[in-house]
Amino acid sequence: MVQLGFYINQSLCTGCKACSVSCKDKNNLHVGINFRRVYSFEEGNFIQQPSSGIVQNVKAFYFSIACNHCAQPKCTQSCPVGAISKDKDNGVVTIDQEVCQGTQLCVKACPYGAPQYNKKVFKSDKCDFCIDLQEKGEEPVCVSTCPMRAIEYGPIRELRKKYGNVSQIKGMPSDSLTHPNIVITPHRDAKMIQ
Amino acid sequence: MSWDEAIDTIAAEVKRIGEQYGPESRYVNYASGQSWGLHGGKNAARKLLALTGGYLNYRNDYSSGAGNVATPYTYGTNNSGSSFDSLLHSKYIILWGQNPSEMIFSTPYREYLMQAKKNGAKIIVIDPRYTDTAIAFADEWIPILPTTDNAMMDAMGYVIVTENLHDQAFLDQYCIGFDGNHLPKGVLKEESIKSYLLGEKDGVVKTPEWAEKICRVPAEKIREIAREYAKAKPAALIQGWAAQRQAYGEQFMRGGAQLACLTGNVGKLGGWAAGTGYWSRSDIVYPFSYDNPIKASIPCFLWTKAVEQGTEMTVEDGLQGTDKLSTNIKCIFNMAGNMLINQHSDINKTIKLLEDESKVEFIVVSDLFMTPSAKFADILLPGTTFFERYDIGVPWCFGDYVVFGDKTIDPLYECRDEYDVFAELAGKLGVKEKFTEGKTTLDLVRESVERTKKELDPNFPTFEEFRKMGVYHFKFDAPLVGFKEQIDDLQNHPFETPSGKIELFSKALWDMNRHDEIPAIAKYIPSWEGPEDPLNEKFPLQLISWHYKRRCHSTYDNQPWLEEVAKQEIWINPKDAEKRGISDGDRVQVMNDRGSLNIFVKVTPRIIPGVVGIPQGAWYTPDKAGLDQRGSINVLTSQRPTPLAKANPQLTNLVEVKKA
Numbered sequence: 001m002v003q004l005g006f007y008i009n010q011s012l013c014t015g016c017k018a019c020s021v022s023c024k025d026k027n028n029l030h031v032g033i034n035f036r037r038v039y040s041f042e043e044g045n046f047i048q049q050p051s052s053g054i055v056q057n058v059k060a061f062y063f064s065i066a067c068n069h070c071a072q073p074k075c076t077q078s079c080p081v082g083a084i085s086k087d088k089d090n091g092v093v094t095i096d097q098e099v100c101q102g103t104q105l106c107v108k109a110c111p112y113g114a115p116q117y118n119k120k121v122f123k124s125d126k127c128d129f130c131i132d133l134q135e136k137g138e139e140p141v142c143v144s145t146c147p148m149r150a151i152e153y154g155p156i157r158e159l160r161k162k163y164g165n166v167s168q169i170k171g172m173p174s175d176s177l178t179h180p181n182i183v184i185t186p187h188r189d190a191k192m193i194q
Numbered sequence: 195m196s197w198d199e200a201i202d203t204i205a206a207e208v209k210r211i212g213e214q215y216g217p218e219s220r221y222v223n224y225a226s227g228q229s230w231g232l233h234g235g236k237n238a239a240r241k242l243l244a245l246t247g248g249y250l251n252y253r254n255d256y257s258s259g260a261g262n263v264a265t266p267y268t269y270g271t272n273n274s275g276s277s278f279d280s281l282l283h284s285k286y287i288i289l290w291g292q293n294p295s296e297m298i299f300s301t302p303y304r305e306y307l308m309q310a311k312k313n314g315a316k317i318i319v320i321d322p323r324y325t326d327t328a329i330a331f332a333d334e335w336i337p338i339l340p341t342t343d344n345a346m347m348d349a350m351g352y353v354i355v356t357e358n359l360h361d362q363a364f365l366d367q368y369c370i371g372f373d374g375n376h377l378p379k380g381v382l383k384e385e386s387i388k389s390y391l392l393g394e395k396d397g398v399v400k401t402p403e404w405a406e407k408i409c410r411v412p413a414e415k416i417r418e419i420a421r422e423y424a425k426a427k428p429a430a431l432i433q434g435w436a437a438q439r440q441a442y443g444e445q446f447m448r449g450g451a452q453l454a455c456l457t458g459n460v461g462k463l464g465g466w467a468a469g470t471g472y473w474s475r476s477d478i479v480y481p482f483s484y485d486n487p488i489k490a491s492i493p494c495f496l497w498t499k500a501v502e503q504g505t506e507m508t509v510e511d512g513l514q515g516t517d518k519l520s521t522n523i524k525c526i527f528n529m530a531g532n533m534l535i536n537q538h539s540d541i542n543k544t545i546k547l548l549e550d551e552s553k554v555e556f557i558v559v560s561d562l563f564m565t566p567s568a569k570f571a572d573i574l575l576p577g578t579t580f581f582e583r584y585d586i587g588v589p590w591c592f593g594d595y596v597v598f599g600d601k602t603i604d605p606l607y608e609c610r611d612e613y614d615v616f617a618e619l620a621g622k623l624g625v626k627e628k629f630t631e632g633k634t635t636l637d638l639v640r641e642s643v644e645r646t647k648k649e650l651d652p653n654f655p656t657f658e659e660f661r662k663m664g665v666y667h668f669k670f671d672a673p674l675v676g677f678k679e680q681i682d683d684l685q686n687h688p689f690e691t692p693s694g695k696i697e698l699f700s701k702a703l704w705d706m707n708r709h710d711e712i713p714a715i716a717k718y719i720p721s722w723e724g725p726e727d728p729l730n731e732k733f734p735l736q737l738i739s740w741h742y743k744r745r746c747h748s749t750y751d752n753q754p755w756l757e758e759v760a761k762q763e764i765w766i767n768p769k770d771a772e773k774r775g776i777s778d779g780d781r782v783q784v785m786n787d788r789g790s791l792n793i794f795v796k797v798t799p800r801i802i803p804g805v806v807g808i809p810q811g812a813w814y815t816p817d818k819a820g821l822d823q824r825g826s827i828n829v830l831t832s833q834r835p836t837p838l839a840k841a842n843p844q845l846t847n848l849v850e851v852k853k854a
């Protein structure tokens with residue numbers, strides 16, 4: 001099997017959310033449902049010096065994530081009707097809409113918030129890696145949309161060879177839970193403290 | 195109403211108002227919803243009016259209004275920028291109030307900034323907000339209080355000069371006004387920049403300690419940045435336009451240029467001249483033209499004044515081309531724009547003005563959406579998108595490419611392109627042939643392509659090639675460096691100023707004799723509704739706005755997906771929120787003497803204490819009591835113009851915020 005994965009160059013991400021919107025467009029998702037999500041993080045304080053100047057230690061970053069098509073997905077195991085499967089050729093995890101019963105157990109099981117429950121059709125769905133586009137030789141829409149070219153995809157082994165092994169940043173769930181197929185170049189403020 | 199009836203009505207009113215009040219009563223409002231093409235609605239309206247007696251002109255814009263007038267006093271032109279590929283050669287980049295992550299300032303700019311960073315350039319962002327640009331690009335964020343930028347600039351100048359880091363040879367050779375030996379005749383020595391910085395006349399030495407108290411940037415930080423900027427050669431100080439949409443925005447623009455000259459970064463690859471920063475080298479021919487027989491013009495920001503007191507306006511108000519207007523504005527065409535209500539200052543005041551039918555008698559609006567401005571139309575025309583017409587797309591605001599705007603579908607329903615509407619109106623008024631010159635919009639595109647190839651760029655594709663390619667990229671061997679010609683050979687390429695040199699001291703400004711508000715050199719001027727205004731006892735927070743990444747000005751504020759991407763909310767620092775018992779996500783009321791609005795709040799350390807920010811462009815959405823429920827910032831902004839340019843000061847506001 002050639003497992004596919006995403007590479008996120010988070011150090012370049014401006015938080016424009018074009019990736020998220022183009023994904024909505026491709027998958028026709030209404031407000032509240034986002035197969036790709038852009039999270040923001042911010043922290044810091046301001047202190048006014050006696051001389052009246054202001055010093056600060058503000059840190060902030062954005063992080064774009066969809067589904068990591070994990071090596072040990074929690075979602076597949078959680079589904080009581082077996083709607084979620086992992087493709088044996090490319091490792092892409094999909095939810096079969098015909099089979100899904102809307103129990104939302106995958107929504108609870110996934111540490112990354114990837115499966116999205118659609119209240120209108122009582123089913124959950126998520127990123128399928130734009131596999132239809134890939135079969136036509138095209139890129140997933142988030143990849144082709146990102147104006148900073150911060151998202152790449154491909155066989156995870158190659159991505160790791162090129163970009164390293166970071167798959168967890170500040171604020172993210174432990175990568176030991178599902179072994180996500182994602183490689184990240186963290187933003188300067190998002191690196192895990194070793 | 196049918197199209198026939200609409201056209202008949204417009205033709206009759208245009209004629210009646212023109213005859214009754216004279217052509218100066220007719221006005222085509224500033225609008226940018228459909229600009230930069232060959233034949234926008236604005237131009238169609240203007241051509242029709244030009245052919246039937248004329249109309250009152252406007253000058254300048256709402257984007258860089260203060261800078262557009264101020265920068266030429268320094269450099270003789272607004273083209274003080276360089277192409278962004280020049281940044282690959284910069285060692286140090288200061289983005290002063292500039293935010294290319296959240297607004298588009300030339301499409302490839304971010305790419306070059308990214309490359310510059312990779313090349314090792316240090317990037318500093320000076321801004322009251324920790325912007326998305328700071329997140330992606332900055333090595334350091336310097337928060338500063340709005341309206342006080344020039345205090346920091348003065349102190350940087352002081353450090354550079356007193357530590358002998360300035361480029362004396364550059365100043366001697368190219369500039370007027372640095373020291374007493376380089377001032378125009380008849381001006382006393384203590385009017386020089388050096389003398390001002392050292393406090394020789396006013397007794398105020400412009401030290402970093404002096405500036406810290408005003409702008410809140412610690413003195414040591416100011417020293418550090420001044421030294422780094424002066425020593426890292428070449429260095430680029432690039433100014434955004436937000437900080438010149440301020441009460442004394444002219445000073446900000448000239449102040450940045452002054453620092454670029456002090457450090458000799460002008461005309462050099464990888465440097466940057468600062469100032470307004472336009473550049474252009476990828477032009478096309480615009481074949482749709484007209485000549486307005488009326489020469490009178492007003493600054494665009496003063497159109498409400500021209501409605502109310504046009505006949506009383508003078509040179510002091512920026513009236514040009516005539517001593518006196520013969521009439522107030524009586525008829526307005528507002529084509530693909532939201533400046534009629536939403537984007538102009540002081541919405542409440544403008545509403546009162548427009549509601550008084552004795553003032554403006556007839557308003558025509560063309561738009562795709564029922565915007566707040568469209569609601570004030572007497573006749574509202576359903577316009578077309580660029581998918582429904584032929585045109586050539588030119589990048590905002592710079593970029594070495596043009597796009598073939600192919601018509602992909604016929605206009606939907608009863609929508610019509612403004613060109614066709616105005617051609618029909620021209621028919622009713624007997625000037626159709628002159629209006630169209632027998633051309634369709636596709637003919638205009640064809641003519642532009644053919645003439646561009648012939649007159650400007652032999653490599654430009656033919657019409658058929660361009661149509662097939664979709665996009666044409668102009669190719670250049672080297673970056674364009676602003677003022678390179680002048681710096682390389684001043685003798686044969688003088689600056690377009692009266693003296694032929696860079697006028698850090700402008701005799702023309704000096705002679706205006708309003709030195710307190712229009713100084714001859716760039717200076718910090720304490721701003722009305724700035725941190726030093728006593729009004730801050732009542733309204734203690736400075737309010738700014740910014741271009742929101744989820745819309746272009748007010749366009750697409752009505753898009754639910756984009757509301758999900760970035761909500762309309764006011765930013766407030768946790769310190770200010772806590773004092774007021776405000777928590778993240780609350781509804782708050784924001785108010786000053788001009789108005790009041792309700793909006794959701796984001797409590798965030800990404801904005802300096804003492805300052806709140808509302809993304810500009812939200813559609814004015816009053817409830818039954820007339821209180822805006824969306825957060826349209828212009829409910830709170832002022833119509834008081836900047837002193838020199840008569841430009842919009844829309845980021846200069848004092849407000850109070852409380853829980854709604």
Ligand code: SF4
Pocket residue numbers: 066067068069070073074075076093109110111112113114115126178180
């Ligand atoms: S990210 Fe979540 S939904 Fe996607 S494969 Fe992993 S566990 Fe399943």
Ligand code: SF4
Pocket residue numbers: 012013014015016017018019020038062064145146147148149150151
């Ligand atoms: S499109 Fe790219 S830059 Fe924009 S939010 Fe997504 S990953 Fe970040």
